[in-house]
Amino acid sequence: MGAGTAAAATPNSTVALHTAPSTTGASPVQGLHLTFGADPSSQMIVSWLTDGLVTRPIVRYGTMDGGVGKSVEATTRTYVDGKSARTVYVHHAAVNRLSPSTDYVYVVSHDGATPDSGTFRTAPRGRAPLTFTSFGDQAAPQVSWSADGTATIDNNSTPASKDIVTGIEQVAPLFHLLNGDLCYANRDVDRVRTWNNFFTNNTRSARFRPWMPAAGNHEIESGNGPIGMDAFQAYFTLPSTETDPELAGLWYAFTAGSVRVIVLQNDDYVLQQASDYYINGYSGGRQLAFLEKELKAARSSKEIDWVVVAMHQVMISSSDASGSDMGLRQNYGPLFDKYGVDLVVCGHEHNYERSLAVRGVVTGSETLTPNPVSQATDDIDTSMGTVHMVLGGGGVSGTNYQSFFKDGTGKVLTPAGYVKEQAIWMGTRDEDHPYGFAAFTVDPGRHPGDTTRMHVTYYNVNKPNGDLSVYEQFSLHRKRSDGGR
Numbered sequence: 215m216g217a218g219t220a221a222a223a224t225p226n227s228t229v230a231l232h233t234a235p236s237t238t239g240a241s242p243v244q245g246l247h248l249t250f251g252a253d254p255s256s257q258m259i260v261s262w263l264t265d266g267l268v269t270r271p272i273v274r275y276g277t278m279d280g281g282v283g284k285s286v287e288a289t290t291r292t293y294v295d296g297k298s299a300r301t302v303y304v305h306h307a308a309v310n311r312l313s314p315s316t317d318y319v320y321v322v323s324h325d326g327a328t329p330d331s332g333t334f335r336t337a338p339r340g341r342a343p344l345t346f347t348s349f350g351d352q353a354a355p356q357v358s359w360s361a362d363g364t365a366t367i368d369n370n371s372t373p374a375s376k377d378i379v380t381g382i383e384q385v386a387p388l389f390h391l392l393n394g395d396l397c398y399a400n401r402d403v404d405r406v407r408t409w410n411n412f413f414t415n416n417t418r419s420a421r422f423r424p425w426m427p428a429a430g431n432h433e434i435e436s437g438n439g440p441i442g443m444d445a446f447q448a449y450f451t452l453p454s455t456e457t458d459p460e461l462a463g464l465w466y467a468f469t470a471g472s473v474r475v476i477v478l479q480n481d482d483y484v485l486q487q488a489s490d491y492y493i494n495g496y497s498g499g500r501q502l503a504f505l506e507k508e509l510k511a512a513r514s515s516k517e518i519d520w521v522v523v524a525m526h527q528v529m530i531s532s533s534d535a536s537g538s539d540m541g542l543r544q545n546y547g548p549l550f551d552k553y554g555v556d557l558v559v560c561g562h563e564h565n566y567e568r569s570l571a572v573r574g575v576v577t578g579s580e581t582l583t584p585n586p587v588s589q590a591t592d593d594i595d596t597s598m599g600t601v602h603m604v605l606g607g608g609g610v611s612g613t614n615y616q617s618f619f620k621d622g623t624g625k626v627l628t629p630a631g632y633v634k635e636q637a638i639w640m641g642t643r644d645e646d647h648p649y650g651f652a653a654f655t656v657d658p659g660r661h662p663g664d665t666t667r668m669h670v671t672y673y674n675v676n677k678p679n680g681d682l683s684v685y686e687q688f689s690l691h692r693k694r695s696d697g698g699r
Contacts, residue, residue: 240326241265241303245413247420250389250468252453254337255314258424259451260288260307260322263413268324273307275320282321286310291451293444296437300406306451314339332421337388337470340517341658341666341694344471347382349651350393350430350526350561352608356411358404368408370398374649375415375609377680381673382419384682385653388470389423391477393561393605394430394526399445400490405435409445426452429464429479430526430561431489441493452477456500465501467508472658472666472694474512478505478525478546485541485627486527494541502545509553516696519666520656521555528560530569530584530602530624532637535614536562537625543582547575556596556690557668559652561606565615566650566672566685567643571599581626581635591641597692601641605652607675613648644685649675663697 241264251257260273271288288307295302305324312318315338323329338344353370360366382390397412399405416425427450434442440460452463464479481489482497512518529542550558551573571594572584587599594601607613619625624637644650652672659666668690673682 240268240324242327243322243324243330245410246322246330246332246417247413248332248334248422248424249426249450249452250337250424251308251310252468254389254424254468254470255339256310256312256336258309258312258334258336260309260320261449261451262305262322262330263410264303264305264324267303268305268327271305271307271322271324273309273320273322275309275318278317278319282319291448293438293448295406295445296435297405302406302409302445302448304448308451312336315342334422334424335388341472341519343656343658344473345385345387345653345655346389346391346470346473347385347387347651347653348391348393348524348559349378349605349608351395351564351606351610352378352392352397352412353610354397354408354411354415356408358402358407361403368402370401370610370612372609372611373680374675374677378609378649378651378675379416379419380680381651381675381682383422387423387653390419390425391475391524391559392425392427393524393559394428395432395561395610396427396430398432398610400432400435405445409449413449426468426475426477426524428477428524428526431481434481434489434491434493436490441496442489442491456504458500461497461500465504469518471656472517472519473522473656474508474518474520475522475524476505476508478523480525480527480542483541483545484527484539485629486536486539488536505546506549509549509555513553519658519692519694520557520668521553523550523555523558525558525560527562528602528604529558530567530639531563531604532567532619532624532640532643533563533565533614534617534619534625535564537627537632538581540581540626540628543584547582547584550600554597555600556692558600558602560602560604561608563604564606564610564613564648565604565618565644566607566647567604568641569602569639570641571596571601572639573599576638579635581628581633583635584639586639591688593689593691595692596690601690603652607647607649608651609649615645615648618643618645642686644674647674647676647685650685651675659694662694664694665691666694667691
């Protein structure tokens with residue numbers, strides 16, 4: 215007599231009674247993706263998603279010639295989405311003792327599921343040519359269920375968020391920098407579905423090369439941990455040195471060849487409130503201390519030539535959208551100047567723009583306007599100043615490439631509100647195309663003290679078919695750090 219009542223009250227009761235994973239009907243491997251370990255020349259993290267608990271998640275790996283004779287067990291990380299109460303399972307396997315500049319093949323599996331596979335190449339150890347790419351603000355091409363149960367296109371989705379992944383694979387970089395606002399799950403009805411669609415879309419590239427993310431304001435999700443970062447921290451294992459679990463993976467650094475990349479989480483310092491929570495100051499200064507320690511070490515190293523910072527919100531913008539943020543100028547600016555950061559790649563503004571080389575601020579400027587040290591736009595000496603690039607055309611809707619100020623000004627968010635400034639730091643901006651990404655190819659030079667160059671190409675991802683075209687090319691250069699004094 216009670217069977218019908220119980221079934222009506224708990225329609226999935228037969229599923230709920232499973233207290234241990236079964237080898238029949240196991241969740242498939244989904245969203246396979248890579249990130250670098252602490253040493254990109256010898257360590258790679260292989261990660262994938264499942265809809266439920268699984269047994270014996272494992273990665274088998276080896277070289278093309280030798281086969282997948284080695285194996286490593288994965289650990290499982292979970293979080294409970296604060297909106298749907300669904301548990302998400304993410305499996306991470308740290309593959310160590312790899313050889314530099316070597317191609318590997320790997321297979322991931324767990325009991326009861328069809329294996330999935332990919333390949334990767336480890337980073338070089340020491341100076342060597344390499345290419346990396348970067349964009350921010352991607353979203354995911356998807357249809358979801360609306361609150362009333364009808365199918366709907368999520369409001370941040372466009373076909374460009376798919377096309378740009380194909381574009382990255384045409385370049386085939388060693389690694390990719392994803393500069394925040396990854397999938398905008400915090401704005402969608404079904405956050406778990408959005409994250410899943412994001413990885414399903416990107417695995418076409420991220421299973422072959424590390425996609426190294428910076429957390430943006432839309433990675434902050436209500437109900438997902440003390441600062442809303444539980445989802446981001448569950449999905450990615452990153453080379454973080456932070457000992458506080460609440461802060462792990464939100465900032466980190468790694469070296470590929472002669473390039474030191476430092477990834478930051480800017481909501482710690484921005485004045486703009488553009489997320490589920492306003493979490494300004496959440497690290498209590500720990501992130502800024504990390505940044506200075508990393509910059510000091512990189513600039514004192516004879517093995518590092520290039521210092522690249524990847525982050526989300528911007529210090530330069532001539533768009534009438536979010537604008538420049540004075541909180542970043544106050545906190546990061548002096549350190550970028552002191553230690554000679556070469557390149558800063560961002561997102562947040564949904565357009566493409568880059569600055570002249572800047573160092574210091576304009577005397578007497580209430581907005582701490584970055585001071586241009588050169589008018590060069592085609593071949594730039596970054597030992598003189600830092601070049602900032604806004605790469606916010608990763609595929610999200612709501613582009614603002616047609617919102618640039620036309621009078622040579624920009625706006626800066628200050629504690630007193632927005633203040634206009636003369637954008638004397640302005641270099642180049644794309645007023646005609648909404649989507650694109652940048653590719654950076656490092657020429658390390660030939661001998662100690664030689665000039666090293668970073669050749670930059672910005673590609674448009676064009677509507678309606680997603681084909682690539684070159685918008686501009688330019689070069690950065692500086693002397694290698696191993697020269698005599």
